[in-house]
Amino acid sequence: MLHKIINLTVRDVRFPTSVEQHGSDAMHTDPDYSAAYVVLDTDRGLRGFGLTFTLGKGTEIVVCAVEALAALVVGKSLQEIVSDFRGFYRLLTSDGQMRWLGPEKGVTHLATAAVLNAVWDLWARSEGKDPEQIVSCIDFRYITDVLTEKEAVGETEDQMQKEGYPAYTTSCAWLGYPDQQLKQLCTDALKSGWTKFKVKVGADLEDDIRRCRLIRQMIGPNNTLMIDANQRWDVAEAISWVSRLSEFKPLWIEEPTSPDDILGHAAISKALAPLGIGVATGEQCHNRVMFKQFLQASALQFVQIDSCRLGSVNENLAVLLMAHKFQVPVCPHAGGVGLCELVQHLILFDYICVSASLDSRMCEYVDHLHKHFTSPVVIQDAHYMPPKDPGYSCEMLEASVQKHQYPEGDVWKLHMNK
Numbered sequence: 001m002l003h004k005i006i007n008l009t010v011r012d013v014r015f016p017t018s019v020e021q022h023g024s025d026a027m028h029t030d031p032d033y034s035a036a037y038v039v040l041d042t043d044r045g046l047r048g049f050g051l052t053f054t055l056g057k058g059t060e061i062v063v064c065a066v067e068a069l070a071a072l073v074v075g076k077s078l079q080e081i082v083s084d085f086r087g088f089y090r091l092l093t094s095d096g097q098m099r100w101l102g103p104e105k106g107v108t109h110l111a112t113a114a115v116l117n118a119v120w121d122l123w124a125r126s127e128g129k130d131p132e133q134i135v136s137c138i139d140f141r142y143i144t145d146v147l148t149e150k151e152a153v154g155e156t157e158d159q160m161q162k163e164g165y166p167a168y169t170t171s172c173a174w175l176g177y178p179d180q181q182l183k184q185l186c187t188d189a190l191k192s193g194w195t196k197f198k199v200k201v202g203a204d205l206e207d208d209i210r211r212c213r214l215i216r217q218m219i220g221p222n223n224t225l226m227i228d229a230n231q232r233w234d235v236a237e238a239i240s241w242v243s244r245l246s247e248f249k250p251l252w253i254e255e256p257t258s259p260d261d262i263l264g265h266a267a268i269s270k271a272l273a274p275l276g277i278g279v280a281t282g283e284q285c286h287n288r289v290m291f292k293q294f295l296q297a298s299a300l301q302f303v304q305i306d307s308c309r310l311g312s313v314n315e316n317l318a319v320l321l322m323a324h325k326f327q328v329p330v331c332p333h334a335g336g337v338g339l340c341e342l343v344q345h346l347i348l349f350d351y352i353c354v355s356a357s358l359d360s361r362m363c364e365y366v367d368h369l370h371k372h373f374t375s376p377v378v379i380q381d382a383h384y385m386p387p388k389d390p391g392y393s394c395e396m397l398e399a400s401v402q403k404h405q406y407p408e409g410d411v412w413k414l415h416m417n418k
């Protein structure tokens with residue numbers, strides 16, 4: 001705990017995933033999964049690793065924002081930070097000049113997530129924690145009308161070690177994959193025990209009908225299907241489009257429209273409820289205040305927290321607790337690079353300390369880039385197994401970082417010469 005942070009480095013790490021259309025959807029047709037990757041050095045040699053996720057271009061802007069926050073972290077001891085973690089969260093998010101760039105949204109908030117993820121990693125590597133200590137990290141400002149600190153500490157359960165946390169896969173059906181690839185990946189996934197599948201939709205209705213029919217035929221009537229439009233539609237368009245896909249019995253439509261349109265999501269939720277289709281959103285829901293209103297407006301039926309969009313563990317906990325209060329299941333967004341590694345910790349916390357329920361709950365899994373991490377996620381029989389190594393699991397192999405650093409890494413030198 002006496003570790004003093006003496007240095008912060010941040011690097012722009014990008015993977016050329018767009019070449020093979022991994023991660024493609026109706027709005028992001030050429031994503032290169034990327035990260036602003038942060039390392040904190042301490043005077044005693046312990047290090048903390050954190051990141052935030054981006055899609056390629058613009059990672060350099062997040063790197064700049066992290067650099068602008070560095071002065072608030074370097075020079076502090078871990079003890080100083082965690083003894084008033086709520087205050088430290090506020091320091092990062094409320095700097096009198098920097099907050100103009102947010103507040104608590106956009107590039108500065110992504111940068112906040114990267115820095116705080118590294119602090120949490122450092123703390124977790126240095127020792128264990130109890131729920132009350134964890135709750136003391138949340139900034140309840142702006143949400144006390146629906147949730148107070150007293151309500152926040154829930155019951156503890158433990159069964160995850162044996163069975164793990166249920167997961168679903170998005171890896172079979174990115175929008176840019178041809179039908180043949182989709183079929184092959186789906187066959188493989190079924191063989192490996194997957195029972196819940198997400199399909200990208202939203203660009204072309206006839207394509208969507210064909211792809212959803214194909215997947216539904218392959219997975220059968222009892223497995224679960226979800227669809228994800230990545231914000232492609234207007235409100236009325238979303239309702240009519242999803243109604244056309246209702247014969248394939250999707251559990252949810254994800255991000256049907258602008259991620260900021262709370263009342264729009266409420267209208268879509270209401271219209272689709274009779275069809276048995278819920279609305280899921282959150283991967284671009286930029287802070288706890290937005291989530292509060294989504295919950296208050298009954299605008300979503302599945303809360304998709306994101307380990308890098310919100311202000312790290314601190315803000316994600318606030319959302320987990322609010323979701324619990326509104327009795328809405330949390331099904332986190334993951335994938336990208338490092339999101340599965342990070343979010344597995346949050347979902348275990350949700351189960352063990354908050355919801356104690358697996359009802360309608362599952363965590364996203366995407367099968368890319370795990371080999372670049374020193375403690376990659378372990379999936380067994382379509383379940384996340386609890387991580388064993390201390391920390392927040394997003395330390396990357398140094399060789400991978402060097403190779404993928406943009407623009408000087410070997411992977412990019414090669415790419416640019418093509």
Ligand SMILES: C[C@H](O)[C@@H](O)[C@@H](O)[C@H](O)C(=O)O
Binds near residue numbers: 031333364
């Ligand atoms: C660009 C990305 O791959 C997104 O398509 C992805 O995060 C997606 O929305 C998801 O739900 O996994």
Ligand SMILES: [Mg+2]
Binds near residue numbers: 228230254255283
């Ligand atoms: Mg999505």
